Amino acid sequence: MTTTDLLQSPRRPLDRILLIGASRGLGLALADEWSRLGREVVATVRGTDRTPLHDLADRDDRSIEIETVDITAPEQIAALHERLSDRTFDLVFVNAGVTNSPEGTVAETTDEEFARVMITNALSPLRVVETLADLVEPDGTIGVMSSGQGSVTNNVHGGHEVYRGSKAALNTYMRSYAARHGDEKRSLVLMAPGWVQTDLGGTDARLTVDESIPNVVRTIDALAGTPGLRYVDYLGRTVPW
Template identity: 75%
Template sequence: MTVPEQIDALRGRLADRTFDVLFVSAGVTNRPEGTVAQTSTEEFVRVMVTNALSPLRVIETLQDLLTPTGTIGVMSSGQGSVTNNERGGHEVYRGSKAALNTFMRSYAARHEGEDRTLVLMAPGWVKTEMGGEDARLEVGESIPHVVTTIDDLGGRPGLHYVDYLGRTVPW
């Protein structure tokens, strides 16, 4: 994800293929957590490059492999919502997902009038290495709904910021 030459190499390996859906899921959070000002520059850069810059590089590099009516999705987070950030916490991670959302809005603006569906997905709080043991949802309680929601949004061009149940998330 973070090495442009490797994204280009993937593009080369897939050159003969056509896809209906491109979904970019990879992401990281910073450890240890702290306020944004407490975070080392190195860790800040790692999270921002992985979560905000790299998904757009992947999309820009692979978009030509998609059908004209295909769907481009990115794993965002409910924590990317500026409106819903009333409790703070996870500051760098939140900032990276809010940045990702904004970059996707810019991408959508550049591609206005095209037939592709664009999705920013908030999968819920899920028990993974990142989500931890206290998370509300098992992977099996989130991801099948993520897939269904992405399928259901097919044929509805433009950018949708939704959760795993298809509910709109406020920006």
């Protein structure tokens, strides 16, 4: 059955969601969409400052609980696991990520900036997945926000080299995770949301949040209950590795 076929088949909603990285941008939009659909959402922010997520959670028609974690701090991931250890989720989705600044080639990038992007975008999401996996239902879903720029096959124009490399590394590490857990029933999703108008994507991006995020949610829902790893875009189309 293809991903397109799956999108035509109604699936059990993912009712209990743990969303990592939701203070702004795509993460905030995901929290908004899932809570609007009546899902129970535990969403994380990195620090103690008030964010737009707090404003969203204060609305009477939403079921959003806020937790704090910096995914680049392993001890904070472990502490989050401890706080949530008596709960289970249908979906854990890791959205947190950064872009590199200033833009430039790999050779032009400082060691510190290269390490920051790779640790945040590739290493830390896998630490989250490994640490929190036992909170996911045996037939639940683990998702990670990737990017179409993580596709090695589609990299025919170059540019955004460090960011591209971090997402390609993320994809490879998730593929290794899937290989090590091949006997499990969980759905594993690498999501490419498209080029979206956020602080990270910029105002020139092709898609609005409203054009991307509802489709991201629909695609993740459609893949629920289908074991194995898929690298797909917001419309459910397979992205070449």
